[in-house]
Amino acid sequence: MAVPLIILVALFAGIVSIILALYFRSLVMKEDPGNEKMQEVAGYIESGAKTYIKLQYKVLGIFVLVLMCLLLFIPSPLEKSKTYERLISGALNWEQAVAYIIGAVGSMMAGYLGMYVGVKANTRAAQGCTISTKKGFDVAFFGGAVMGLAVVGVALIGVSVLYMLVPDPNIVLGFSFGASSVALFMKCGGGIFTKTADVGADLVGKAEYDLPEDDPRNPATIADNVGDNVGDIAGMGSDLFDSYVASIIAAMMLGAALVLIGDVAVSDEARYTFIVFPIVLCGVGLIASLLGIYIIKWKGSEDPGTALNTGTYAATVIFALIALVFTALMTIGLTASETAVLWKLYACSVIGLLSGIVLGFTSDYFTRDDKKPTRNIAEAAQEGHAVVILSGFSYGLLSVVPPTIGIIVAMAITYLLAGVFGVAIAAVGLLAIVGTIVSNDAYGPIVDNARSIAEQGGLGDDVIRTADRLDSAGNTAKAITKGFAIGAANLTVFALLFSFVTEANDIKEGTIEVIDLLSINILIGAFIGVVIPALFSALLIMAVQRNASKMVKEIRRQFEENPKILTGEEPADFNKCIDIATKGSLRELIIPSIISIAVPLSIGIIFGVASLGAFLAGAILSGFVFAVMMSNAGGAWDNAKKYIEDGHLGGKGTETHKAAITGDTVGDPFKDTAGPSINTLLVVMSLTASIFLGFLMMFNGGMGLLVF
Amino acid sequence: MAVPLIILVALFAGIVSIILALYFRSLVMKEDPGNEKMQEVAGYIESGAKTYIKLQYKVLGIFVLVLMCLLLFIPSPLEKSKTYERLISGALNWEQAVAYIIGAVGSMMAGYLGMYVGVKANTRAAQGCTISTKKGFDVAFFGGAVMGLAVVGVALIGVSVLYMLVPDPNIVLGFSFGASSVALFMKCGGGIFTKTADVGADLVGKAEYDLPEDDPRNPATIADNVGDNVGDIAGMGSDLFDSYVASIIAAMMLGAALVLIGDVAVSDEARYTFIVFPIVLCGVGLIASLLGIYIIKWKGSEDPGTALNTGTYAATVIFALIALVFTALMTIGLTASETAVLWKLYACSVIGLLSGIVLGFTSDYFTRDDKKPTRNIAEAAQEGHAVVILSGFSYGLLSVVPPTIGIIVAMAITYLLAGVFGVAIAAVGLLAIVGTIVSNDAYGPIVDNARSIAEQGGLGDDVIRTADRLDSAGNTAKAITKGFAIGAANLTVFALLFSFVTEANDIKEGTIEVIDLLSINILIGAFIGVVIPALFSALLIMAVQRNASKMVKEIRRQFEENPKILTGEEPADFNKCIDIATKGSLRELIIPSIISIAVPLSIGIIFGVASLGAFLAGAILSGFVFAVMMSNAGGAWDNAKKYIEDGHLGGKGTETHKAAITGDTVGDPFKDTAGPSINTLLVVMSLTASIFLGFLMMFNGGMGLLVF
Helix, strand or coil: CCCCHHHHHHHHHHHHHHHHHHHHHHHHHHCCCCCHHHHHHHHHHHHHHHHHHHHHHHHHHHHHHHHHHHHHHCCCCCCCCCCHHHHHHCCCCHHHHHHHHHHHHHHHHHHHHHHHHHHHHHHHHHHHHHHCHHHHHHHHHHHHHHHHHHHHHHHHHHHHHHHHHCCCHHHHHHHHHHHHHHHHHHHHHHHHHHHHHHHHHHHHHHHHHCCCCCCCCCCCHHHHHHHHHHHHHHHHHHHHHHHHHHHHHHHHHHHHCCCEECCEECCHHHHHHHHHHHHHHHHHHHHHHHHHHHHHHHHCCCCHHHHHHHHHHHHHHHHHHHHHHHHHHHCCCCCHHHHHHHHHHHHHHHHHHHHHHHHHHHHHHHHCCCCHHHHHHHHHHHHCHHHHHHHHHHHHHHCCHHHHHHHHHHHHHHHHHHHHHHHHHHHHHHHHCHHHHHHHHHHHHHHHHHHHHHHHCCCCHHHHHHHHHHHHHHHHHHHHHHHHHHHHHHHHHHHHHHHHHHHHHHHCCCCCCCCECCCHHHHHHHHHHHHHHHHHHHHHHHHHHHHHHHHHHHHHHHHHHCCHHHHCCCCCCHHHHHHHHHHHHHHHHHHHHHHHHHHHHHHHHHHCHHHHHHHHHHHHHHHHHHHHHHHHHHHHHHHHHHHHHCCHHHCCCCHHHHHHHHHHHHHHHHHHHHHHHHHHHHHHHHHHHHHCHHHHCCCHHHCCCCCC | CCCCHHHHHHHHHHHHHHHHHHHHHHHHHHCCCCCHHHHHHHHHHHHHHHHHHHHHHHHHHHHHHHHHHHHHCCCCCCCCCCCHHHHHHCCCCHHHHHHHHHHHHHHHHHHHHHHHHHHHHHHHHHHHHHHCHHHHHHHHHHHHHHHHHHHHHHHHHHHHHHHHHCCCHHHHHHHHHHHHHHHHHHHHHHHHHHHHHHHHHHHHHHHHHCCCCCCCCCCCHHHHHHHHHHHHHHHHHHHHHHHHHHHHHHHHHHHHCCCEECCEECCHHHHHHHHHHHHHHHHHHHHHHHHHHHHHHHHCCCCHHHHHHHHHHHHHHHHHHHHHHHHHHHCCCCCHHHHHHHHHHHHHHHHHHHHHHHHHHHHHHHHCCCCHHHHHHHHHHHHCHHHHHHHHHHHHHHCCHHHHHHHHHHHHHHHHHHHHHHHHHHHHHHHHCHHHHHHHHHHHHHHHHHHHHHHHCCCCHHHHHHHHHHHHHHHHHHHHHHHHHHHHHHHHHHHHHHHHHHHHHHHCCCCCCCCECCCHHHHHHHHHHHHHHHHHHHHHHHHHHHHHHHHHHHHHHHHHHCCHHHHCCCCCCHHHHHHHHHHHHHHHHHHHHHHHHHHHHHHHHHHCHHHHHHHHHHHHHHHHHHHHHHHHHHHHHHHHHHHHHCCHHHCCCCHHHHHHHHHHHHHHHHHHHHHHHHHHHHHHHHHHHHHCHHHHCCCHHHCCCCCC
């Protein structure tokens, strides 16, 4: 059975995307990198980022190789005898293992390219701001677009080529797991790195020595800038790469399992159409993203914030239109009932995308400084440190409600339209325009860095103000992206859960007929699942706190041992700070990484695969609550502080401002470390469950060792 | 079929308990209430507490009457035709409605008696401290024991008499729902009241005017003292009353549903034995509690903290021994297999109690100032406000893990021993010695108030130090009680969930065969359930914050308009502050109360009763995470602050101390409002589901209006 040729649209879009990424890179590189001081600062950032990436990729390489070896020895999904017999036959699961390596290397390459351009674009964007807002915007936006296009391009090429070579979604699952392993390291590690530097720099620099943000005398300033690149560009990129691929694979696996539509058997041709449909949607989404990027560039000269949002809306509409055409094309040769299903799936993809937009804008509402929540938090700062914390925390909790309703409505409608496959397609639809989303998101840290370089390079107040304007547009885009990313991860892991169950039943009929909360092993699985995001958040926040404390000591040591740093006569030792953040973030990664793989496996072994399903469901639901709460509380605190710094409620230097800084500092690891890492954790755990399913079936046929 | 006479042991224990409570009350009243100033302060507290209770009970009365009317019109569980037909027949469900009123009034009476003695005991305990530690301890402890004994006595008498009159557990369910309605008001309302006053007093008094704790010049001091009584005595008492009765009723309903043991049919006699077993266990537990109280009194002269803990241990051992005897008695006349089941149930009750002790001591570990978590939080305060918050929050999250393991182990073992009935009996066992637990807990606010009265009554440093020693023992007891209460509520609501399912199937066979997370309506129910505790926490924390902010304004107004208050020449206007706390707490109760009843009903109506079961399961699991996290984080912050105030890390007045105060203030609504209210919320929602089950069955036979 030949794979439908329409999959080529995805491959084509992926290749165009990579070509455009390389073209944008050359556009950025051609720009003027600014004066000597700016280039020096940019050089520090670049070398810091490279040091981090080198060490990170080294450890990650070992991790990936170890996991690959593990994969080799688990039962291969390509064989009919998927469990014990296969294992003792001595045959190796090399197909999934190779796909795994390709996924990991692909994600690493995309991340590297994006970050490499990011650290080149920052100083050029700063220099661009000396000419015009438009110039600065263009450079930063093209720099960010490189990341967005690289991520989507590599992912789509990988998925479509692998599936054309071996038309079994399980191989793509290996690819997805590879991308996830990288995301775990890049997102959590980057999150710890960036906040170690940020919190450390703020605690000593701002609070003790009253240095302004980004002051070159602060030894942690460069580490902070590096953190923006490794955490916010490479981390967010690998996170969305991860969700993107995972959503495709979940939908493909559910499509592959389609046997009946109503009472009519699905023909092989139709089934292939359904399997390929998610890849085609992503290809269409990438085309929409490219057009969205073009629109942003064209609108960018007016208002940067509006331009970014218009691009997102435009990509949505364009996606809906082109997907309509492709869906129509794909119905050729299908029966009437199959055609009806395909149209329902099309509707699911659009609903998914709309729900993503709604989620993004809810999180925008809860974190914008012209809306009630952030205003109230800023006002609470007038009553001191404790009240601003209580206010932000409770708004964070409250902000969970609207996206919950959004997700539930989307899930209910898409389920009614096309069952669990419909939910999976909604996740694909949500992630289809991820190219635009990542581009907008990566724009943020570039302009953030540009502002810092403008400050350190002495470009003057006018240029800094221009950079500030670009930065503020970046923050809005970032808030939307985060809501979007959480929604995407949520729907994706639901889809993965369903595909996990489908796969278990495919290996042995009736393995998971129900995941019944009235069974004690299921209840226990769900219980552990609900607790896991709390544990994970605790570990990550503690990691930041521990590392930031080391950073604080180092900054104090430098100021005390060499008073000339504070007077600006001698430069601070930036490398030492980068070193602390790098090594610390890697060390702190060990336990969360082990947990995210060992806990699902242990539950599967002890309580059985159905309990593992309940564990995943519990983790998804509670993870959603924690992720949304922490991201939005953190964002709102950040913007409440900025609102006060803009001169409201007394402005800078007041007690109110100090309280707002406390809120922002608490929010830092919430919104940039723990919150977004939960997405990755959920995807990694879900994929671990699916990948090791054949292995887990060896324990009492998937019932687990402890039978109740 | 006659109810087994052994139930009389419970009635007997209940009556003894009430007699002892009244006797202890007279003991307390006979003590010297101290000097005029002390009596004046105590008078203010008493009148404040009475004002609050009067208004609270008035609103509560209306709420209870409205709910009673609703109950009248739902299908009665005593009829065979439990659903629609019954409703249109026009017959009223007066049995449950009457039981409901009795439960509500009983809980209100117990709460009133406990609080009435509490506000009398405080000044007497303070005066006792001028004689000896022992004297002070005795008065406070007897005062607390009145609450403990009244709660358990009223509950046991109510349950046993009702069941003897109408031997149908559904009637006791009405009683339980009545107790729950009261708990919802007393716990949430009291929690908001006490923290409004506490946070308000701290924010202005301590932070702005540098007044010491309990300074009589602070207008909110009396409100703070009143809050201890209404929140910590009456609130905690009604909370445990609620869990206590709910655990009994859940076990009774599951016992009533026992049809088979293995393959052997259960005889009617045996079934009655099983139904009555939880009541008997509670009777035994009450006897053990009385002996425990005796031991505490006897040991009290040495070290108050050790005495309280020894009492808890002793009650545990005594319970295990007496229950052994009664279990042996109850096996008379049973078959061999029935006897084996009864012994297994005995084991379950002991395991439940042991797990409660373990939970209590875990929460003690995470909040004690001589253990690592609290020490680390205190050290984090050296790095500022933000770091102390991050540290406490992450330890709070981490502290969820050990009790999760404890509960899971207890659930797994008891389930293996005797199925869901075993889990329910574990909850009963856990709550059996609640008399000792509530006594120890109510001791806390009495000595806290005594310390305040000693300060305001000018009894001198020595007496204050004695009172401080008693107070510190109270704090340890309180930490243990909280862990205990959370564990109790958790197991209880699990048991209620199982009894809810049993009842649904009893009304119509096959209504809830499974609660399958793979069905979309179930997943949606679970999703909403997981989110609800977050919403509830947000509302309660915001309530405290809003009210505290009003309190702050009032305190500032008083200081500004009358400078003589600050010099101590004129007394502050305490009543105004009490009024703000009272009215605010009632107003803020409205939305949470509606949510706790309307949300479960809406889910049942829209998505069906199985989805409602999933909703409850989701709420239980995520509620557990939130309750443990908030209680322990709050306790740890509190003790970290006290540790610093004891002279460590620089002591009072330093920046470190200020940061620790921020932690404590954030922790206040965490540990005393939101955290413990979640227990009550869970019980109310679970009981709502059970009570309105017949009504919910009217919507598509329990499938809900929206069928997927």
